[in-house]
Amino acid sequence: MNFKIRAAKKDDSKDISRLIMELAVYEKMPDRVMISYKELERDGFSSNPFFQCLVAEVPEENKSKEGQGIGKSLMSKVAQVGKEKQCVRLQLLMRDWNTPSLDFYVAKGAQDLTASEGWHFLRFDGEALDKLANEASID
């Protein structure tokens, strides 16, 4: 299977958006996707990008075929970027029911810090965030 891993370009935004939606459907939360390819274009490809992105691409003749080893290669490239930038570790969040992904990452040495150290992931958003920003101190 012939494929290439490369840095994403602005033109890839529609494809990235399509893949984000596919993953959200898999996560059983497609209605939570609030941004489109336009936001990705604006936020990822300006002079001050808010994210970095790698894409996996297959040649024309391999369109729409299932791939083997692409996920592994993407992961390897991400780890390379981490190494080049002297990062001390890679962190990610996963849903507890997502066994295929859990297996994939655990096989690569990922440790569940929620299980071992009790870390919980919290969020202020929407109304809660606005309220916090507008109100005087509560204590």
Add this chain to the structure above:
Amino acid sequence: MANFILRKAESKDVSDILRLIKVSKVGDMVQHFVDLLEDGFGDHPFYHCFVAEVPKDQQSSEGYTVVGFAMYYFTYDPWIGKLLYLEDFYVMEEFRGFGIGSQILKVLSETAVKTRCSSMHFIVAENNTQSIDFYKRRGASDLSLEEGWRLFAIQKEELLKITAK
């Protein structure tokens, strides 16, 4: 005592920030002054920081005027866009109960709203009931409990193995 200011950290604050990081983290990882300075105040800042400062006449028992800090950075969620990620947040024990923590959180949320972030995310250890209550009182949701999100880490050693594959 209610006299304190919150301001953006400057490179001269790095030794105080390092001191507060060491106090707030029991054991575990040790940051280095040089990394903290370069990573926060070099050409490409990897984090932003606010510090809480009291006037000289209200300094701590060891003579410090920088008594609290919050470290955050901007990150991205593929579903909702720009996020503010709160990495570290600490107020010295002798200066708690005066509203410094609340004020820091307020400034952080104002920053998030001003920079068009949809959300502010952070992690808390589940045995840190004081902090969890502090955040939940102010409307935070625990996504680990509500949606089953778990935090995973791949350490440098394992990352290097992956690059070789």
